Amino acid sequence: MARIGVFICHCGENISATVDVEKVAEVASKLQGVAFSTHYKYMCSSPGQDKIIQAIKEYKLTGIVVAACSPRMHETTFRKATAEGGINPYLCEMANIREHCSWVHEKSEETTQKAIDIVRTLVAKVRRNAPLFPIKVPVTKTALVIGGGIAGIQAALDIANAGHKVIIVEKQPSIGGHMSQLSETFPTLDCSQCILTPRMVEVSQHPNITLHTYAEVESVSGFIGNFDVKIKMKAKSVDHSKCTGCGECWQKCPNKKIPDEFNAGLSNRTAIYTPFPQAVPNKPVIDRANCTWFTKGGKCGLCKKTCKAEAIDYETTDEYLDIKVGAIVTATGFDLKHSDFFPEYGYGEYKDVIDGMQFERLASASGPTAGVIRRPSDGKIPEKIVFVACAGSRDKAKGIEYCSKICCMYTAKHAMLYKHKNHEGKAYVFYMDIRAAGKGYDEFVRRAIEEDDVQYIRGRVSKIYEKDGKLIVKGVDTLLNAQPVDIEADMVVLATAVIANKESESLAQKLHISYDKHHFFAEAHPKLKPVETNTAGIMLAGACQSARDIPETVAQASASASKTIALFSNNEMSREPAVALVNNVNCTGCLLCQEVCPYLAIEKEEIKDRNGNILRYAAKINSGLCQGCGTCVAMCRNKSIDLQGFSNEQMLGEVMSLLNKPF
Amino acid sequence: MKVGYYPGCSLEASSKEYSDSLFAVAEKCGISLEIINDWNCCGASTAHNLNHELAVALPARSLALAEKQGLTEIVIPCAACYSRLSQSQYELNQDSIIKTKVENYLNMSISGSIKLLTVLDFLHKYIFPVVDQHIVNKLNQKTACYYGCLLARPKETSTIKRTEDPMEMEEVMQKAGATPIKWAFKTECCGAGFSVSKTDIVAKLSGKIIEDAADRGAESIIVACPMCHMNLDMRRPNIKKQIKRDINIPVLFITQALGLSMGISADRLGLNKHYVPTDKTEKCIIKKEA
Numbered sequence: 043m044a045r046i047g048v049f050i051c052h053c054g055e056n057i058s059a060t061v062d063v064e065k066v067a068e069v070a071s072k073l074q075g076v077a078f079s080t081h082y083k084y085m086c087s088s089p090g091q092d093k094i095i096q097a098i099k100e101y102k103l104t105g106i107v108v109a110a111c112s113p114r115m116h117e118t119t120f121r122k123a124t125a126e127g128g129i130n131p132y133l134c135e136m137a138n139i140r141e142h143c144s145w146v147h148e149k150s151e152e153t154t155q156k157a158i159d160i161v162r163t164l165v166a167k168v169r170r171n172a173p174l175f176p177i178k179v180p181v182t183k184t185a186l187v188i189g190g191g192i193a194g195i196q197a198a199l200d201i202a203n204a205g206h207k208v209i210i211v212e213k214q215p216s217i218g219g220h221m222s223q224l225s226e227t228f229p230t231l232d233c234s235q236c237i238l239t240p241r242m243v244e245v246s247q248h249p250n251i252t253l254h255t256y257a258e259v260e261s262v263s264g265f266i267g268n269f270d271v272k273i274k275m276k277a278k279s280v281d282h283s284k285c286t287g288c289g290e291c292w293q294k295c296p297n298k299k300i301p302d303e304f305n306a307g308l309s310n311r312t313a314i315y316t317p318f319p320q321a322v323p324n325k326p327v328i329d330r331a332n333c334t335w336f337t338k339g340g341k342c343g344l345c346k347k348t349c350k351a352e353a354i355d356y357e358t359t360d361e362y363l364d365i366k367v368g369a370i371v372t373a374t375g376f377d378l379k380h381s382d383f384f385p386e387y388g389y390g391e392y393k394d395v396i397d398g399m400q401f402e403r404l405a406s407a408s409g410p411t412a413g414v415i416r417r418p419s420d421g422k423i424p425e426k427i428v429f430v431a432c433a434g435s436r437d438k439a440k441g442i443e444y445c446s447k448i449c450c451m452y453t454a455k456h457a458m459l460y461k462h463k464n465h466e467g468k469a470y471v472f473y474m475d476i477r478a479a480g481k482g483y484d485e486f487v488r489r490a491i492e493e494d495d496v497q498y499i500r501g502r503v504s505k506i507y508e509k510d511g512k513l514i515v516k517g518v519d520t521l522l523n524a525q526p527v528d529i530e531a532d533m534v535v536l537a538t539a540v541i542a543n544k545e546s547e548s549l550a551q552k553l554h555i556s557y558d559k560h561h562f563f564a565e566a567h568p569k570l571k572p573v574e575t576n577t578a579g580i581m582l583a584g585a586c587q588s589a590r591d592i593p594e595t596v597a598q599a600s601a602s603a604s605k606t607i608a609l610f611s612n613n614e615m616s617r618e619p620a621v622a623l624v625n626n627v628n629c630t631g632c633l634l635c636q637e638v639c640p641y642l643a644i645e646k647e648e649i650k651d652r653n654g655n656i657l658r659y660a661a662k663i664n665s666g667l668c669q670g671c672g673t674c675v676a677m678c679r680n681k682s683i684d685l686q687g688f689s690n691e692q693m694l695g696e697v698m699s700l701l702n703k704p705f
Numbered sequence: 706m707k708v709g710y711y712p713g714c715s716l717e718a719s720s721k722e723y724s725d726s727l728f729a730v731a732e733k734c735g736i737s738l739e740i741i742n743d744w745n746c747c748g749a750s751t752a753h754n755l756n757h758e759l760a761v762a763l764p765a766r767s768l769a770l771a772e773k774q775g776l777t778e779i780v781i782p783c784a785a786c787y788s789r790l791s792q793s794q795y796e797l798n799q800d801s802i803i804k805t806k807v808e809n810y811l812n813m814s815i816s817g818s819i820k821l822l823t824v825l826d827f828l829h830k831y832i833f834p835v836v837d838q839h840i841v842n843k844l845n846q847k848t849a850c851y852y853g854c855l856l857a858r859p860k861e862t863s864t865i866k867r868t869e870d871p872m873e874m875e876e877v878m879q880k881a882g883a884t885p886i887k888w889a890f891k892t893e894c895c896g897a898g899f900s901v902s903k904t905d906i907v908a909k910l911s912g913k914i915i916e917d918a919a920d921r922g923a924e925s926i927i928v929a930c931p932m933c934h935m936n937l938d939m940r941r942p943n944i945k946k947q948i949k950r951d952i953n954i955p956v957l958f959i960t961q962a963l964g965l966s967m968g969i970s971a972d973r974l975g976l977n978k979h980y981v982p983t984d985k986t987e988k989c990i991i992k993k994e995a
Contacts, residue, residue: 385869391887439860507889509920514889 044075044169047103048161049094050139051085051110057140058083060149061157066109066139069158075169077101086116091123098127105168106134109161112141130173132619132687137164159700166699170692176616179666181267182368183610184209188259188549191219192592193373193584193599195241200603201371202250206610209365210245211273212255213545214303216321217242219375223304223399225406225413227592228455229486235320235408242322256327260362262552263642266579267368267615268666277358279328280314284353287324291345291354292316300332302410306400308418309410314345314354318408328354369579369606372553372563373599374546376585379434379442379538387433387506387536393419394513395506395534397433398452405459415460417533424467424532427460428515429453430503431473434539442539444560447589449537450477454487456535457496469496470529472503472517480593499527506534540589555580562588573601581605620687621668622675624661629682631659635674643667644674708822708831709776710738711767713747713786715931720783722975723931726960727782727824729969734835741771741779747789750898762807764793769813778820780827782960784855784930785897791821791862823856824929824959825873826864832963836880841968842990843882848962849923850874850885851914853933854894868892877959878927881966882993888921890914895936908943911936915944919952925986926956934958938980955983965990 048070052058063081071079078101082090085108097103106129108120113136121131139157147153183206187198190212198208210217222242224234245251260272295312302311304318311317313333316326328335334342335356346354381397382390394417396404403409404416417424431453435446450473457469476498478484490496501518508514512530519527542561543549550557555575556564563586566574573581581602584595609615626649636644647662661683663674672685684690698705708731716724731738744767753760768790771779781787797804798817808814822830852874857865865871869892875885893914896907915937918926928934938956945951956979964974965987976983 385867388889389870505889505893507917509889509917 044105045077045101045103046073046075046105046107046165046168047094047097047101048073048076048079048107048109048165049085049090049097050079050081050161051090051108052081052083053110053140053144054084057110057144057157060144060147060153061139062154065154066157066161070107070109070161070165073162073165075105076165077103085110086119091119091126094120094123095127098124098129103127104129104133105171107137107161107164107168108134109137109139109157109164112136112138130175132174133168133171135164135168135171137161163696163700166695166705167692170689170695171687174619174686177619177621177665178614179265179267179617180614181610181612182269182366183207184365184367185369185371185606185610186211186259186269186271186365186367187371187373189219189373189375189584189586190214190217190245190253190255191373191375191584192221192238192241193375193586193595194219194371195238195245196596196599197371197373197581197583197603197606198245198251199241199248200600201606202248204603204607204610205250206607207250207252208248209252209367210254211257211259212253213258214317215256215278215315215327216317216323217245217253217255218318218320218322220399221592222318222320223306223406224402225409226455226459228451229480229482231455231458233407235406239320239322242320246322253323254363255323259549259552262370262554265617265667265669266577267609269367269370269579271365271367271370273363273365275361275363276327277330277360279330279333279354279356279358280326281353281355281358282323282325284351285325285349286351286353287316287326288351290348290350292326294344294348296342296344297332297334300329305403305410306397308400308403320408328356369581369609370553371581371583371599371602371606372549372555372575372586373583373602374543374549374586376540376589377543379541381433381536381538383434383440383538384536386504387430387534388508392506392508392513392534393417394424394532395536397536397538398449398456401456401535402452405456405463413463415463422532423464425464426468426529426531427457427470427533427535428503428513428529428531429457429469429471429535429537430515431471431537432502433536435537436474440539442541442560444588445477446537446540447477448540448591450475451480451483451486451591453535453537454478454490454496458490458494461490461494461496469494470515470531471496471498472501472515473498474500474502480591501527540585543586546586553577553580562586573598573605579609617666618670619665620670620685621665622663622670622672622683622685624663625682625684626660626662628680629660630680631661632679633659633661634677634679635661635683638673638677640671640673641667641669643669706736706831707739708736708827709771709774709779709819710740711744711771711779711781711786711790712740713781713783713931714749715783715786720931720934720958722978723782723934723958723960726958726964726969726974727780729973730832730960730964730967733839733964733967733969734832736831738780739774739776741767741776742774743770747786749785749789753789758803758806758810760789761793761796761803762810764790765797765807765815766811766813768794768817768819769811769815771819772816773813776819778822780822780824782824782929783932784823784853785932787821787823788855788862794819794821795862823864825856825877828877828959828963829873833880836963839967840880840882841993842966843993844878844962844966844986845989845991846883846924846986847886847922848878848883849888849918849921849926850878850891850959851918851926851928851933851937852892853928853930854892854897856929857892874927874929874959877963881963883962886918886921886923888917888923890917895933897932897936900932900936900940904940904943905947907936907940908947911940912944912948915941915952915954916948916950919950919954923954924989925954925962925983927959927962928956929959941981953981955979955981955986957983957986962986966993
C-alpha cells in the first residue's frame, strides 16, 4: 500500500498568487495512496526540505510528490531531500504547477483545479514508481579541444597542467587563431603576438598535449566520460617528421598569387606555406586547391626537388583517427562579416574600405606593410581615416540584431594606433553608443578621445562613395542638432559584425549541441551554466558562443577547463537511470528496436541454456549508451521494453487519473 | 490585355509626358491601361504629416473604387503615389481596427487584395516578355538610373530586391540598348516636396546627384518619379547656382527612354516638355542591328 506525501510550494507568491494552495493540499490529502499533504512558502529552502525529511520518517512515506516549479529547476534538490529522509530518491517526482499553471493563467477556480489535476496525475505516477539506482560509467580522462585559438590554447593548457591528457584539433595549419593576427590588444596596448606565441610554444611542448593541426572533427558519438571521436587529418603533403621548416620550398613555389588568409587578403602567399613566421608547428602544408601539381596533374614539383629533407610527399591522403575522450571543449571561434556585405558602402568595391581585421594586419609589425599604416589601393599613408562602428551589428534590417561587443574597444584602439603612428593624421569614429564596460575600458576610450584627439561623432554613416580619389563618408552628427556630416577620407575601416564561424552549424550537429538563430553555440543556462552545453560533457569556450574579447575568452576557457578537470576527478561517474530495460523473458528477438535506436545502444543477446546451447535471441540495452528517448518502447511489438522511471504503467496511470478513470 | 491605372495628380499636369509615354509604350505592346474611375488624391506628402487615419483613408478610397471596378492589378507610375497606396493597403491588411474605421468613413469595403505595381514592376511583368520584338533602336548612351528615395523603400512595401543598390531600372535600360553606369547616388533623396518651400536645400541635394552622374560620364539621367524629374530638370537653374557648374545632361522618364528605343516619336513621348533639352539623347539613337 502506497503512502505518498504531497508538498505544495507557494514559491513566494509565484504560485500562491494565482493558485489556492491550501485547497490543493486539502484535495490532495484525499487522493488514493496519499498519507500526508501540506503546503509551504518556499519548499526548496532548508526548512522546506526539512518538512519532507521529517514527514518521510513520521508518516513512513513510500513516495513523494512536490508540486512546485519545473523539474529542470529543482528535481535534484527534492530527490536529495528524499534520499536524506531515507527512501530511494527516484520515488520523488515533481508536479509542475508554476510554469505549467500559475505563470500562464489568471487567478481563478479553474487555475486551482488545473493545479489539482496536475498533482493528481503525479500522485498516480508515484504510486507506480520503483526504486532506481544511478548507472556507473567509467570516465576516459582525456579531453578533446576543438579549435586552437586563444580559447582552445588556454583550455588545453589548464587541463594539461592538471595532469590530464588533451588532444587539440585545429583546422588551420597552425594554432593561434584570430589573436595571432591582431596587432596590439586593448586596453593595455601590449603586442598580441608577444603574449600569445609563448603560449603556443607551451602547447606544442607540453607532454600532456597532442596537437593535430590541419585536422577537423569528422564525427562524434558516445556520451559524457565516453565520447568516441573520429578526426579527419587532412593531407598535408609534407611529412612533418622529416621537415625541418627551413623554408626553401615556399621560397621556390612559383604559385605566389594566392590571397593570404592570415593577412586578411591584403597580401599573397604561396601554395606550399606556413600561415605566418611564428606558426606552431612551423612546418608547411600544401594547399592542394591552389597547387599546380594537383590542379594541373603532376606539373611543377619544384618544392619536392628543392626539399633536401625529402619531406614532401604528393601521395599522402586524408587520414582518419579514432580517439576516445571523456570531455570536449568547443573553442571554434568566430568570423567577421566582410566589407563587401554593405551595398551602401560599395559592396566591397572600394579597395580602401576595409574591415577591422584588415586594419589589424596593416597596423601589425608582422603585417604586409610591416606596421606602417598604408592604404591598400596605392600604398599611400592615409591622412584621414574614418572608422565606422556597428557596421552591420545592432541592425535588424541587416539581420544582425546583436551587439558585436568587441568593436567599440578595437575601434578606439585602431584610431589610437593610427594617431600614434601618424601624429598629423585625422581619425574620425562614427558610433551609436560607446560600450566600454570592462576593467580599464572606458579610460581607454577616453584616452583616445582626450589625449589622442580622435574625433568621435555620434551618428551613423548612410553612404560611402568615391569622388576624385577620396572616399566621401556621408553621416550624421546626432549630437549636433542632427547635422549631416560629409568627410573626405583616404581610408575607411568598418567595424563589421562578429558572426558565427561558417562551419558552426554542421559542427553543432555533429556534437549534438544546440545553437542560436545566428549559429552561435548555445549554453545550457545563460546565467548559471554559461560554459556547459545541453549535452553533458561538452563545454564552450570563447567566441563560438557569442562575440567576446580576449580577457573574457580566457576566463571562459579556464572555466571550461575547470569543469573538465572536475569531471576527470572521479574514476567513474553516475548517470541518471532513466534508460530502457528489456524483459528478455518476453522478448522475441525481432530486434525492430535495434533499427530505430538513434544511439546504437541496442545489441543482440544470446539466451543460452545451462549447457551453453543457444536457445534464442533477445534485445539488450547498453545502459551506458541509452539516452532514454523511448523510441524502442514505442516500437516493441509485445511490450517487452520499458523505460525506467517512465514505464508504460506509470504513463497510463497518469493519463487514467487525468480522465478520472480507475486504473 | 488590361491593367488598372492610377494616375495621381502629377501625371495629369506637370508630368503629363510620363503618362503619355507610359500609354505609348503600353499600347505598342498591346496592353491597355484602365483608369480608376473617380480616383482621388493619394494624400501626397501632406496627409501623413497631419493625420494618420486620413493618410490611410485617402488612398483606401481609390483602392476600394478599383476593387469595385473589378481591377486586380493597378500600375501607379508616381513613386510617391505608389508609396502612399501601398502603405495604405499594407496597414489595412495588418491592422483590423484601422480597417474598420476606414471602411466606415468611406462606407465601402476593401479586401486589400489588389496587386499594386510600380512602373518598374509593370515594365518587368508586362513589357519585358514582348519587348524584344518592339525594340527597333539602340539608345546609344551612358545613362545614370536614378531611383530616388521612395521607389526602393520602405522594405515592407517595396518590390525592389536590393534596397540600397537596386538594379531593376538598369535591366530596363539595357533592353533599350543603353549602358547604365555605376554611380553612388541612385537612391539618394532629391529634396522632393521641399522644392517649393526650401528650394536651396533641393538645389543642394539634387546638385550632388547631377554632379555625381556627370562626373561618372552619364549622358542622361533616367527617372521613374515625377517629383525627382521636376527637381532634377526644372530646378536646373537653381542647381547651377548652387554647384557653380553648368551641367546640361537631360533627365528622361524611363518610359520615354524605352519609348525612344521602340521607335515612338519624341513628340508622342513628350520630350518637348522638358526644361533641359533632350536633343542630345534623341541624336544618339541608332538603328538596332538586325
